[in-house]
Amino acid sequence: MAVYTEVSDEDVRAFVAQYDLGDVVSCKGIAEGVENSNFLLVTDKGPYILTLYEKRVDPADLPFFLGLMDHLAANGLTCPQPVAGTDGVALRSLCGRPAVIVTFLKGMWPRRILADHCAGLGEGLARLHLAGDGFTLTRRNSLSVGGWRPLFEASRWRADEVKPGLADALAEELDYLEAQWPQDLPAGIIHADLFPDNVFFADGKLSGLIDFYFACNDLFAYDVAICLNAWCFEADGAFNVTKARLLLANYDRIRPLSAAEREALPILARGSAIRFLLTRLYDWLNTPPGAMVKRKDPLEYLHKLRFHQQIRHIADYGLDRS
Amino acid sequence: MAVYTEVSDEDVRAFVAQYDLGDVVSCKGIAEGVENSNFLLVTDKGPYILTLYEKRVDPADLPFFLGLMDHLAANGLTCPQPVAGTDGVALRSLCGRPAVIVTFLKGMWPRRILADHCAGLGEGLARLHLAGDGFTLTRRNSLSVGGWRPLFEASRWRADEVKPGLADALAEELDYLEAQWPQDLPAGIIHADLFPDNVFFADGKLSGLIDFYFACNDLFAYDVAICLNAWCFEADGAFNVTKARLLLANYDRIRPLSAAEREALPILARGSAIRFLLTRLYDWLNTPPGAMVKRKDPLEYLHKLRFHQQIRHIADYGLDRS
Numbered sequence: 188m189a190v191y192t193e194v195s196d197e198d199v200r201a202f203v204a205q206y207d208l209g210d211v212v213s214c215k216g217i218a219e220g221v222e223n224s225n226f227l228l229v230t231d232k233g234p235y236i237l238t239l240y241e242k243r244v245d246p247a248d249l250p251f252f253l254g255l256m257d258h259l260a261a262n263g264l265t266c267p268q269p270v271a272g273t274d275g276v277a278l279r280s281l282c283g284r285p286a287v288i289v290t291f292l293k294g295m296w297p298r299r300i301l302a303d304h305c306a307g308l309g310e311g312l313a314r315l316h317l318a319g320d321g322f323t324l325t326r327r328n329s330l331s332v333g334g335w336r337p338l339f340e341a342s343r344w345r346a347d348e349v350k351p352g353l354a355d356a357l358a359e360e361l362d363y364l365e366a367q368w369p370q371d372l373p374a375g376i377i378h379a380d381l382f383p384d385n386v387f388f389a390d391g392k393l394s395g396l397i398d399f400y401f402a403c404n405d406l407f408a409y410d411v412a413i414c415l416n417a418w419c420f421e422a423d424g425a426f427n428v429t430k431a432r433l434l435l436a437n438y439d440r441i442r443p444l445s446a447a448e449r450e451a452l453p454i455l456a457r458g459s460a461i462r463f464l465l466t467r468l469y470d471w472l473n474t475p476p477g478a479m480v481k482r483k484d485p486l487e488y489l490h491k492l493r494f495h496q497q498i499r500h501i502a503d504y505g506l507d508r509s
Numbered sequence: 510m511a512v513y514t515e516v517s518d519e520d521v522r523a524f525v526a527q528y529d530l531g532d533v534v535s536c537k538g539i540a541e542g543v544e545n546s547n548f549l550l551v552t553d554k555g556p557y558i559l560t561l562y563e564k565r566v567d568p569a570d571l572p573f574f575l576g577l578m579d580h581l582a583a584n585g586l587t588c589p590q591p592v593a594g595t596d597g598v599a600l601r602s603l604c605g606r607p608a609v610i611v612t613f614l615k616g617m618w619p620r621r622i623l624a625d626h627c628a629g630l631g632e633g634l635a636r637l638h639l640a641g642d643g644f645t646l647t648r649r650n651s652l653s654v655g656g657w658r659p660l661f662e663a664s665r666w667r668a669d670e671v672k673p674g675l676a677d678a679l680a681e682e683l684d685y686l687e688a689q690w691p692q693d694l695p696a697g698i699i700h701a702d703l704f705p706d707n708v709f710f711a712d713g714k715l716s717g718l719i720d721f722y723f724a725c726n727d728l729f730a731y732d733v734a735i736c737l738n739a740w741c742f743e744a745d746g747a748f749n750v751t752k753a754r755l756l757l758a759n760y761d762r763i764r765p766l767s768a769a770e771r772e773a774l775p776i777l778a779r780g781s782a783i784r785f786l787l788t789r790l791y792d793w794l795n796t797p798p799g800a801m802v803k804r805k806d807p808l809e810y811l812h813k814l815r816f817h818q819q820i821r822h823i824a825d826y827g828l829d830r831s
Contacts, residue, residue: 193620194620195619195620195621196617196618196619196620196710197621199617210711210712211617211711212615212616212711213556213613213614213615213616213617214617215539215540215541215549216539216540216541217537217538217539217540217549218537218538218539218540219537219538227537227539227549229556234535234551234556291535292535293534293535294534294535295518295521295533295535295536296518297517297518298515298516298517298518299517299519388518389532389533389534390532
């Protein structure tokens with residue numbers, strides 16, 4: 188639940204006066220997103236989203252994120268687009284924070300994942316990967332294989348508080364991943380955080396993707412592996428192969444996975460599992476219980492990691508070798 | 510910050526299908542309100558507010574609250590109006606909770622109170638008191654003088670944890686208020702919780718009142734006293750007599766206060782101070798520090814109580830005797 192910055196009515200009005208958006212009708216904090224303060228801004232021209240970037244976003248990355256949204260939209264992907272002021276500038280500041288108004292997207296994110304959602308997701312993810320082609324800015328993925336070791340070291344001494352033996356299990360897995368991580372797979376712009384709350388559906392069809400604040404240059408198939416973890420496990424921990432099959436088949440239809448990408452899925456899924464396990468573990472150990480943030484359970488991702496460690500054939504993901 | 514209930518996209522769509530509002534475009538939880546779950550619902554017909562009533566609202570009171578909003582709107586007050594479904598029914602249920610869709614109000618509540626806001630408030634409060642005339646349902650004010658003693662007894666044994674001597678000070682004040690509380694002043698429908706976050710302004714003018722979930726039958730001047738406390742003290746604790754004068758003069762212009770109401774303002778303001786002091790004290794002592802709710806400081810209202818205890822002449826509120 189977000190909204191970290193309280194914005195006054197005068198501040199909003201003065202801010203919106205810099206745009207060709209008419210008068211402010213209303214501006215309400217939204218209880219969504221965990222990294223930034225988000226407001227649903229209604230002006231004479233309709234609804235928009237006003238975002239204030241809080242401290243977890245590096246301002247130096249903002250030109251990449253905003254440029255990417257423009258680039259993706261220009262290439263046919265439905266995603267929020269930064270709105271420029273009358274001076275042509277989209278990135279401004281409000282209440283001492285970088286701030287931007289983006290277009291409003293139709294739809295809601297699915298609270299209960301159905302198989303059909305995974306089909307739409309697969310197609311949307313592949314279209315995102317294609318739409319990123321030609322974007323000239325780049326951003327390194329600080330949360331890929333090279334970033335896990337320092338994250339682990341920051342939590343290692345307390346990891347066993349969460350589960351006895353966790354530190355050793357993570358150390359062993361990291362050794363494996365660092366040695367075996369694939370290097371030569373197709374790469375480009377990936378979303379890197381495409382959880383259900385970042386994917387909108389309307390009338391059962393995917394209506395847009397949001398929240399590009401982890402987007403970066405990395406392996407396309409790693410993004411697919413992130414989605415397998417985020418969308419294809421049930422609340423009881425069971426892997427739903429029907430969902431995985433629909434996700435992969437619909438991805439494949441738009442951007443066919445190469446044989447090498449398919450064979451790499453188990454290790455990429457292990458990597459994706461440890462990436463979210465490590466950030467959740469860090470937040471778990473470093474978020475005071477009294478903070479107004481809901482902590483996410485790191486062990487959910489230990490369970491997913493264990494699942495992928497057992498995978499011997501990609502048929503277990505619903506994929507044929509091809 | 511609210512939104513206690515997570516509502517799925519399917520649930521929202523099925524719910525809205527019972528209305529003549531077209532399709533759901535979007536539905537986002539709002540980070541406002543502390544008693545209920547509120548969502549900004551956008552349909553083909555425009556924006557609405559969807560409210561789910563959580564456990565602090567007694568469902569038996571809902572016909573009073575919803576009927577009151579209809580009555581006030583029919584009498585020219587700008588406030589949210591319950592929207593009826595195609596079956597003519599406004600109060601339904603969603604996710605196991607009573608739920609209602611109300612109309613969307615233009616404007617924002619003022620984060621920084623200016624003197625002009627208090628002028629608009631005074632007029633709006635008087636118009637509310639007049640507009641309530643003729644409403645046939647009634648609701649006792651459980652948080653007026655008769656309700657304070659049990660609330661105090663629930664916190665008495667721990668009050669001194671918040672401030673040494675607080676229990677004795679409250680007991681003494683309650684004895685005074687119970688003995689001296691005025692009985693024969695003009696009464697009718699009051700809002701009883703008209704804090705700045707319940708009053709919207711657009712372009713500097715009051716654009717509407719919201720959140721009638723404490724509304725009840727009680728003394729009109731008690732509602733005025735609640736506003737004096739909620740709007741006319743600065744963050745440093747100073748009483749701003751300019752704001753009070755504007756509030757009272759603009760109230761008086763629409764509904765003149767009688768001599769008896771004017772003379773009663775100091776005791777009504779003491780009563781209003783102890784009412785919010787007692788509920789905040791109770792919440793302070795009974796909200797675990799880890800809860801995702803921001804606790805309000807009870808001592809802010811002890812300070813206000815002390816101020817009103819010193820009042821000897823209503824001129825101190827910016828009022829002439831008349």
